[in-house]
Amino acid sequence: MNKLTLVVLVTIFLSGCAQTVTSHGYTPGKEFYITFIYPDKTPAYGVTFNCKGSSKYSSSEIISNALNKSATKSDKNGLLVLKHDGAEEYDSYKQIGSFQWAHSSSDSADCDFYLLNKKVYSGSINEFNHPVKITISRTANITTINE
Numbered sequence: 001m002n003k004l005t006l007v008v009l010v011t012i013f014l015s016g017c018a019q020t021v022t023s024h025g026y027t028p029g030k031e032f033y034i035t036f037i038y039p040d041k042t043p044a045y046g047v048t049f050n051c052k053g054s055s056k057y058s059s060s061e062i063i064s065n066a067l068n069k070s071a072t073k074s075d076k077n078g079l080l081v082l083k084h085d086g087a088e089e090y091d092s093y094k095q096i097g098s099f100q101w102a103h104s105s106s107d108s109a110d111c112d113f114y115l116l117n118k119k120v121y122s123g124s125i126n127e128f129n130h131p132v133k134i135t136i137s138r139t140a141n142i143t144t145i146n147e
Contacts, residue, residue, distance in 0.1 A: 033131040043078030051111040
């Protein structure tokens with residue numbers, strides 16, 4: 001038996017011995033504070049958004065739906081507050097003894113922000129875990145994000 005055949009057989013054997021572990025938890029509710037400003041530091045009023053999850057019935061889709069219902073547009077100070085009440089999330093991985101692999105990653109809501117129907121920023125909601133300022137040009141093109 002050559003080495004390649006042995007490696008393939010051991011791999012098949014170990015995959016059959018592996019158990020799939022599934023766990024679930026809860027992502028707590030959160031508020032996100034995003035301020036949109038122009039380069040001259042004046043507030044950008046009227047920035048709207050749309051968030052989407054990775055797949056139907058996923059925790060990111062539940063969070064995205066809640067975020068989409070939480071606010072309509074940035075206020076006169078350029079502040080947009082997004083919030084959700086939390087969601088259950090699931091994780092799974094393969095395990096033999098203490099060795100683990102193939103972790104499913106926790107998905108995240110992705111959000112697009114618009115001004116005057118032009119997209120000014122796109123990103124994962126995780127980018128906004130603390131208050132941020134996003135500077136946009138008057139022609140609604142993204143220039144910088146300031147934390």
